[in-house]
Amino acid sequence: xxxxxxxxxxxxxxxxxxxxxALYGALSWFTNFLAIPAxxxxxxxxxxxxxxxxxxxxxxxxxxxxxxxxxxxGDQASGYGFYWNWSLGNGLMGMVPGLIMASxxxxxxxNQIIKAVGWGVLGIIVGMLFASLTEMFTSxxxxxxxxxxxxxxxxxxxxxxxxxLLPILMIAFAxxxxxxxx
Amino acid sequence: MLVTWKYRPRDTFxxxxxxxxxxxxxxxxxxxxxxxxxxxxxxxxxxxxxxxxQFVLARIEWKEMRRTLFFVFILxxxxxxxxxxLSGRGGPSAALDPNSPxxxxxxxxxxxxxxTITISKLWFAMTQVLxxxxxxxxxxxxPYTLDPNIYGTAFKRMGASDKVSFTxxxxxxxxxxxxxxxxxxxxxxxxxxxxxxxxxxxFVEKIRKLAPLIIPVTMQSTVTGEEVIDAMDLRxxxxxxxxxxxxxxxxxxxxxxxxxxxxxxxxxxxxxxxFGIGGFFVPDFFTKFILG
Numbered sequence: 001x002x003x004x005x006x007x008x009x010x011x012x013x014x015x016x017x018x019x020x021x022a023l024y025g026a027l028s029w030f031t032n033f034l035a036i037p038a039x040x041x042x043x044x045x046x047x048x049x050x051x052x053x054x055x056x057x058x059x060x061x062x063x064x065x066x067x068x069x070x071x072x073x074g075d076q077a078s079g080y081g082f083y084w085n086w087s088l089g090n091g092l093m094g095m096v097p098g099l100i101m102a103s104x105x106x107x108x109x110x111n112q113i114i115k116a117v118g119w120g121v122l123g124i125i126v127g128m129l130f131a132s133l134t135e136m137f138t139s140x141x142x143x144x145x146x147x148x149x150x151x152x153x154x155x156x157x158x159x160x161x162x163x164x165l166l167p168i169l170m171i172a173f174a175x176x177x178x179x180x181x182x
Numbered sequence: 183m184l185v186t187w188k189y190r191p192r193d194t195f196x197x198x199x200x201x202x203x204x205x206x207x208x209x210x211x212x213x214x215x216x217x218x219x220x221x222x223x224x225x226x227x228x229x230x231x232x233x234x235x236q237f238v239l240a241r242i243e244w245k246e247m248r249r250t251l252f253f254v255f256i257l258x259x260x261x262x263x264x265x266x267x268l269s270g271r272g273g274p275s276a277a278l279d280p281n282s283p284x285x286x287x288x289x290x291x292x293x294x295x296x297x298t299i300t301i302s303k304l305w306f307a308m309t310q311v312l313x314x315x316x317x318x319x320x321x322x323x324x325p326y327t328l329d330p331n332i333y334g335t336a337f338k339r340m341g342a343s344d345k346v347s348f349t350x351x352x353x354x355x356x357x358x359x360x361x362x363x364x365x366x367x368x369x370x371x372x373x374x375x376x377x378x379x380x381x382x383x384x385f386v387e388k389i390r391k392l393a394p395l396i397i398p399v400t401m402q403s404t405v406t407g408e409e410v411i412d413a414m415d416l417r418x419x420x421x422x423x424x425x426x427x428x429x430x431x432x433x434x435x436x437x438x439x440x441x442x443x444x445x446x447x448x449x450x451x452x453x454x455x456x457f458g459i460g461g462f463f464v465p466d467f468f469t470k471f472i473l474g
Contacts, residue, residue, distance in 0.1 A: 009345060011414050013345075014348055018349045022356035049396070141262060176401050
């Protein structure tokens with residue numbers, strides 16, 4: 001399924017970056033009604049699993065673009081404003097799992113699914129830590145608030161989303177790719 | 183269920199500005215406050231008024247904004263403001279001045295732990311709220327006043343590559359298609375007895391129940407992607423520099439706003455680093471007012 005080099009940036013990456021961004025934006029907007037208890041300004045986003053799936057399936061460039069642009073679109077559609085650090089954090093969250101694209105050869109193999117989920121969680125940690133810590137400079141909050149108020153709620157909810165939905169997405173993708181022969 | 187943009191065309195000064203101007207002025211305001219670490223109320227109030235003026239000039243109606251403003255209000259006053267008031271952390275060390283008069287104190291009996299609110303913490307919290315609003319108000323107005331169709335062109339003209347700009351443009355074009363696919367999927371699942379509005383169960387159960395919506399839409403989109411790639415390859419995408427349908431031109435008002443933003447940024451840097459003005463301090467009038 002993955003014939004491209006990890007850092008290639010061609011038509012394929014442009015199209016899947018755009019599709020990932022549009023899906024991430026649309027699904028984030030659709031699930032805005034689900035809020036995280038005790039973290040009123042952080043949305044609960046099952047769409048994170050879709051973002052990480054696009055990173056794993058199509059590479060780090062696609063993950064980065066889908067996360068950055070998708071978060072911007074989601075916030076735009078919801079009317080929240082433009083917050084560059086959260087958009088970049090979402091981009092990193094998609095980019096990091098994309099680093100293992102070349103090593104994922106069978107999307108329904110159990111060990112590769114576990115690897116993808118593990119890298120997905122690493123992506124969540126890197127991306128959300130970046131976004132939360134930069135809030136110290138943009139919002140002037142202290143580290144304890146950045147960690148407990150932003151990082152921990154997003155880490156927990158995104159990890160649960162990825163652990164449940166990413167394996168389903170990967171298995172569905174394997175079946176669909178086999179049928180299409182691509 | 184369509185994704186509806188918050189953007190509406192309005193004949194306002196803010197919407198007549200070039201989108202690049204909006205982003206540059208926003209960045210100038212953010213950098214003016216954060217890079218030289220400005221905490222002086224004499225800087226903060228004019229900057230807040232500058233941002234507030236932009237927000238008011240956008241002429242966004244209350245009914246459009248009330249939900250967003252509610253969230254911003256919660257964030258700014260209850261999370262950031264209270265954090266500053268109770269902890270005094272997240273800003274200059276002067277906010278934790280041990281000699282500052284205590285307004286309120288509630289300690290756990292027999293310990294030194296508890297809540298201590300000093301005048302410097304109170305002033306810091308107020309400054310912090312003003313500082314965040316100065317940075318957030320122009321950003322909040324963007325979804326309501328910037329045409330989503332112009333994003334790709336704006337990023338291209340700000341120096342992003344053709345591919346990145348086209349990705350943004352393409353994403354905005356895909357959005358209505360995927361929203362329609364999502365609607366069709368929701369309707370199809372409803373016909374099978376699925377009720378998205380009544381997702382019951384715990385956190386994990388709710389996520390699991392969203393799978394029948396998310397999986398079909400995602401898989402369909404990957405199929406669409408292959409067809410779009412073929413179409414773009416047939417049209418020789420990525421073989422030569424692209425031209426863009428929409429043109430952006432700076433007007434005198436754009437030069438004025440960008441100039442103003444740059445002057446604000448440079449003035450904050452020069453005054454802070456060159457003359458040592460702009461740091462945190464509690465003005466005497468505030469101390470006298472609180473202590474009576």
